[in-house]
Amino acid sequence: MRVLVVGGAGYIGAHICKALSERGDTPVVLDNLSRGHRHAVKWGPLIEADVRDVDAVENVLTRYQIDAVMHFAANIEVGEGERDPLTFWDNNVGGVIALLQAMKRAGVKPLVFSSTCAVYGEPDTLPISESEPRTPVNVYGRTKHVVELMLEDVSRLGELHYAALRYFNAAGASPDGEIGEEHDPETHLVPNALKAAAGLGGPMHLFGDDYATPDGSCIRDFIHVMDLALAHLKALDRLMSGAPSFACNLGTGSGISVKEILNAVERVTGMAVPHTISPRRPGDAEQLISDTRLARELLEFQPHLSTADTIISHAWAFHAPRWRHGDADTLPGPA
Ligand SMILES: NC(=O)c1ccc[n+]([C@@H]2O[C@H](COP(=O)([O-])OP(=O)(O)OC[C@H]3O[C@@H](n4cnc5c(N)ncnc54)[C@H](O)[C@@H]3O)[C@@H](O)[C@H]2O)c1
Known part of the structure; x- marks a missing residue:
């Protein structure tokens, strides 16, 4: 086609x-x-x-x-x-x-x-x-x-x-590291958490830690x-x-909190994620989790790469060499 x-x-x-x-x-x-x-x-x-x-x-x-x-x-x-x-x-x-x-x-x-x-x-x-x-x-x-x-x-x-x-x-990014997420400006959580861990651009903002969720941060799918x-x-x-x-x-039908993403970034990269707690943003729903039944029924679709650690490993494999290349002096080694 x-x-x-x-x-x-x-x-x-x-x-x-x-x-x-x-x-x-x-x-x-x-x-x-x-x-x-x-x-x-x-x-x-x-x-x-x-x-x-x-x-x-x-x-x-x-x-x-x-x-x-x-x-x-x-x-x-x-x-x-x-x-x-x-x-x-x-x-x-x-x-x-x-x-x-x-x-x-x-x-x-x-x-x-x-x-x-x-x-x-x-x-x-x-x-x-x-x-x-x-x-x-x-x-x-x-x-x-x-x-x-x-x-x-x-x-x-x-x-x-x-x-x-x-x-x-x-x-995430393609598993072979060939392409990945490169928004400019970047507002998405995973690349921003990785960037903060890499010591680029300062601490990231975590918007709201007083939601009625187990760890207080928003939950996304x-x-x-x-x-x-x-x-x-x-x-x-x-x-x-x-x-x-x-x-x-x-979606996947499972929620992952913002704090769980930061923990996964620390696990995968071996580096801490500097962050500051900022006020909630208007319009940020507490939890967004997909019902996946229709996608399963119509498309026989079942995600198989969508765990926090896999997403972050692939995103890190894409970003780290590029940041190391462009920012050789600013990318720290594992903490
Ligand atoms: N990224 C997410 O998590 C997410 C979630 C839900 C929905 N979406 C939707 O998925 C789509 C793609 O998102 P993305 O993250 O890849 O965004 P992106 O900004 O990386 O890609 C959008 C592309 O469209 C091009 N473009 C924009 N306006 C254009 C125009 N008038 N003519 C021609 N090209 C134009 C841009 O140059 C860019 O290459 C969007 O429609 C977005 O609303 C994304």
């Missing part, structure tokens, strides 16, 4: 390109490189373009005879969305409108869309099933929720055939990025087999 991967120079998109290529599919990346990295595109062509450019996207779809599209491009930093909502609506919603117009013109119907557990907001019940009300509490979650509504509307007319995958917390990639392949195959459009969670 030839798959257009929009946002394929970014963290998750690049790992999906690797997985597609490893099983013999051809990923064609379209990315404006606003947040992604040219060096992360290794398994097929890179078309440097903005997804909001309908003509450019249509051109790629026809020129490369694309069979299906995967869409990862979005603004993802929650705080940024609160400060600049219009940019988020423009890119996260406007980007999908343009993509759907291009797909319609080119006659390409299958689409795998990156949604998020942020569509559920602060849910009442755990684990969170797909039937939980979708009441997002921030701009980021609202843009993803609205896109899901739009996909429902467009697919009803038979113009689209989609899977909306609601990821919980993606983390961390899914290894290569498990996520596997689920995408299964979702794509399900769409290509003619099954109806669907939305489903991608």
Whole structure:
């Protein structure tokens, strides 16, 4: 299959390109490189373009005879969305409108869309099933929720055939260390905890240690990025087999607290994680844990790399040599 991967120079998109290529599919990346990295595109062509450019996207779809599209491009930093909502609506919603117009013109119907557990907001019940009300509490979650509504509307007319995958917390790196998480700015826990352990950038912030959880820190459902990639392949195959459009969670069903992640970083790296306790951030739910039954049923998906130690070992194997190379004087040895 030839798959257009929009946002394929970014963290998750690049790992999906690797997985597609490893099983013999051809990923064609379209990315404006606003947040992604040219060096992360290794398994097929890179078309440097903005997804909001309908003509450019249509051109790629026809020129490369694309069979299906995967869409990862979005603004993802929650705080940024609160400060600049219009940019988020423009890119996260406007980007999908343009993509759907291009797909319609080119006659390409299958689409795998990156949604998020942020569509559920602060849910009442755990684990969170797909039937939980979708009441997002921030701009980021609202843009993803609205896109899901739009996909429902467009697919009803038979113009689209989609899977909306609601990821919980993606983390880790490819086990061979070839690619990993390189957001800039980086707001995600695992790379920031590793960075703090490596003595780069000062102590990290732990936001809130007075939640009603066993150790007082928030609990999240961390899914290894290569498990996520596997689920995408299964979702794509399900769409290509003619099954109806669907939305489903991608998580592990188990929660790991922020403090447990810091402990795992210390175990794996042998270094302490300097951190300061900061006030809770508004909109941070106490616990987000996925109900995994639908993913098991529809995709026969079962994560197998998503333990804290495996996630952190792979992330560390990716980062440590790069930091050592770039920051030879600042990377300390084991404590
Ligand atoms: N990282 C997570 O834990 C997580 C969790 C839930 C959902 N998601 C979703 O997964 C997707 C990918 O996340 P990520 O962590 O890989 O983000 P990322 O920022 O690493 O990747 C996004 C990519 O999209 C590109 N892009 C952005 N706007 C574009 C545009 N207008 N045209 C073309 N390219 C554009 C960026 O340059 C970047 O390469 C996002 O849609 C995000 O909302 C991520």
